[in-house]
Amino acid sequence: MxxxxxxxxxxxxxxxxxxxxxxxxxxxxxxxxxxxxxxxxxPVEALNQAALESLVRDRAQALHYTGGQGLDIIRNWQLRRLRKFGIQANDEHYLAVYGANQGIELTARVLINPGDTVWTEAATYFNAINMFCYAGAEIVGLPMDVNGVDVDKVEDELKRAAAGEGALPKFIYVMPNFQNPTGTTLPRARRERLAKLARIYNFYILEDDAYGELRFEGEDLPAIASYAPDRTIYLGTFSKTLGPGLRFGCVIAPREVADRMRCLTLNSATSPFTQEILGHLLQNYDYDxxxxxxxxxxxxxxxxxxxxxxxxxxxxxxxxxxxxxxxxxxxxxxxxxxxxxxxxxxxxxxxxxxxxxxxxxxxxxxxxxxxxxxxxxxxxxxxxxxxxxxxxxxxx
Ligand SMILES: Cc1ncc(COP(=O)(O)O)c(C=O)c1O
The missing domain is CATH 3.90.1150.10 (Aspartate Aminotransferase, domain 1)
Known part of the structure; x- marks a missing residue:
């Protein structure tokens, strides 16, 4: 071959x-x-218990392609949890994935045609750089300061691109909370403005919130997705809070994007057995x-x-x-x-x-x-x- x-x-x-x-x-x-x-x-002990209980509750159903009740439980739990960050989404926006990485990959596959331009923070998460490159994108790095991506400069660049000096982005990839690698956090006003720009210049925002739950100080800020749910693909994951080996996260996306992602995953993005365990855990677990x-x-x-x-x-x-x-x-x-x-x-x-x-x-x-x-x-x-x-x- x-x-x-x-x-x-x-x-x-x-x-x-x-x-x-x-x-x-x-x-x-x-x-x-x-x-x-x-x-x-x-949470080794809690997951051990949840694994035992899920096999008792769902028996062999937990091992079938379709799984048991786990996925419904997790979906409802995550949709409720995300309200904490101002996200009001429902089932049609939700997709279970094997981690934020799969959300990045699916976004690249759904949105990028070879030759498209993607804007990212400079510096940014290396796996995302690779996935955008594999999909054939040109990557443009955006300037950052102590408060994350400099949205004034982003607006300048958008104006220049709209005037024909360079390409408008298909989407902008950002990590507003405790960015990887710089650790910066995007203030509320910048989030709101980026969301407005996405509507004006007709691009999507890929909001990777892998670390959003892990705030040591200050108050939780609304997700960019809360300002422009029609333009934002939001990624959450349990990797940083319950364990990366679970390989479980979620995408919240505008319906037309979520539908396409669902087609691509052929309904087998995550493991039904893991879903049963995680679903069981979340029912009885003090996540806070x-x-x-x-x-x-x-x-x-x-x-x-x-x-x-x-x-x-x-x-x-x-x-x-x-x-x-x-x-x-x-x-x-x-x-x-x-x-x-x-x-x-x-x-x-x-x-x-x-x-x-x-x-x-x-x-x-x-x-x-x-x-x-x-x-x-x-x-x-x-x-x-x-x-x-x-x-x-x-x-x-
Ligand atoms: C910004 C960012 N996104 C995504 C991931 C991967 O997350 P997951 O394990 O949910 O695929 C990481 C992990 O290092 C990360 O730092």
Whole structure:
């Protein structure tokens, strides 16, 4: 069998490896790279119980293609939960997917024709860059500041594109809460304005809210989808709160988009058995208490990371404290080669992700993303000590 390349350019794949695995890595390596939740806070006992109960309740039905009652329970639960972020959706907007990643992939498949333009925050989530590239899109990175994507500049760009200077986007991909990788949060006014622009310039917004539940401080903000439900495809997931191994998330989309996505998934996007377990769990589980446990833990880890960075690096680096989520974005001086630095740090026993992978355009990016959710506070301090040692050594 031959695989033809067709119009997809797989050579543009941004491969992001947590630097430090393999030969260069050490047994006692500290993992500040990938966005994993804290292992000890995953609800193992509750899921075990839910799995037992779902087999008792639904018997073999839980193992059929159609599953049992689980999916209905989850759908109703998620639609209710999303009202917290101002989203008023119903069954026809809802699609169960195997995670936010599948929501990104389906959006790319439904909306992108080869040669279309997609706008993203610069920096953005590397898997999204890859999926948009596979679908044949041209990616344009949008400027960001401490409050996320700069909507004034987005409006300028839209005006220029509408005047024939460049292409209007098919959609804009944004993470308004605790953005991956920068940790920034888009203020209410910017969300509202982006939603208005989507209507004026006739594009969709792909709103990836993988981290929205994990707020340590400040108040929950309305989702962009709450301002423009007819223009927004919203993605939620249980990966960051109950466990990525569940592979379960949801898409809330305008009906015409949701219908097309449903066609593409052939009604088998998620595992019926997982649905039964998750459905059972959600019926009896104090999810808010789980969120409180997670946010308390992650806030302490974020603070430990910030303190360690301050005391080891001093004025050599800049960073902003994220109000939630998993990530802190560390900015070095312009000339710093962070790819090399990440390799040196890995040799010293700390894994990080250098900035390059978060940008679609070639260039040198003096950033490193640090994930504070996975390791305990002492480990984080040790990881930062190793990273700082690598950095100061490399400058001698
Ligand atoms: C912004 C963002 N979107 C999506 C995902 C993937 O989510 P899921 O596990 O639900 O597919 C991640 C995970 O790292 C992420 O950071």
């Amino acid at each position: 031959t695989i033809t390349k067709q119009e997809y350019d797989f050579n543009r794949n941004v491969i992001v490896q947590p630097v430090g695995r393999g030969a260069a890595g050490r047994q006692d390596s500290v993992n500040l790279s990938y966005g994993f939740p804290a292992t000890e806070l995953l 208490a789980q969120i409180t446990r997670l946010t308390a833990c992650y806030e302490a880890r974020r603070d430990a990371l910030a303190e360690a960075l301050g005391s080891t690096f001093g004025d050599e680096v800049r960073f902003q404290l994220p109000e939630g989520g998993f990530f802190l974005w560390l900015a070095f001086q312009e000339e710093t080669d962070t790819l090399r630095l990440a390799e040196l740090a890995a040799e010293r026993g700390v894994q990080t992700v250098p900035g390059r992978g978060f940008f679609a355009a070639d260039g040198s990016y003096p950033f490193i993303r640090l994930c504070f959710s996975y390791c305990g506070e002492r480990e984080i301090e040790e990881g930062v000590r190793r990273l700082a040692a690598a950095y100061f050594d490399s400058r001698r």
